[in-house]
Amino acid sequence: xxxxxxxxxxxxxxxxxxxxxxxxxxxxxxxxxxxxxxxxxxxxxxxxxxxxxxxxxxxxxxxxxxxxxxxxxxxxxxxxxxxxxxxxxxxxxxxxxxxxxxxxxxxxxxxxxxxxxx
Numbered sequence: 692x693x694x695x696x697x698x699x700x701x702x703x704x705x706x707x708x709x710x711x712x713x714x715x716x717x718x719x720x721x722x723x724x725x726x727x728x729x730x731x732x733x734x735x736x737x738x739x740x741x742x743x744x745x746x747x748x749x750x751x752x753x754x755x756x757x758x759x760x761x762x763x764x765x766x767x768x769x770x771x772x773x774x775x776x777x778x779x780x781x782x783x784x785x786x787x788x789x790x791x792x793x794x795x796x797x798x799x800x801x802x803x804x805x806x807x808x809x
Contacts, residue, residue: 710753717756717763721746724760731770745771751778 727736727744736744747766755762
């Protein structure tokens with residue numbers, strides 16, 4: 692069992708290292724391509740707080756890293772978390788995006804008639 696766990700540990704460690712290398716590569720590219728400004732809240736970053744600026748993959752595929760950066764946008768930690776929470780909320784408990792019908796109730800539909808009566 693210990694031998695199997697050590698193999699598993701090695702596989703997990705290697706996968707994490709590869710993911711970190713890949714992330715470091717596209718992060719460095721994105722920081723060279725784009726101004727250090729959050730794409731949502733417009734917060735400006737400098738070398739002191741640059742660790743709070745993250746690369747967001749627009750299509751949610753972290754392996755889709757075109758050299759022109761067309762799948763990336765720089766977001767601050769807070770806006771990046773908000774983007775991902777919107778996706779989680781849309782997927783709901785089932786894990787699939789849910790379709791919601793548009794609201795049909797119109798509270799002011801008869802307002803004109805009501806005002807005419809007064």
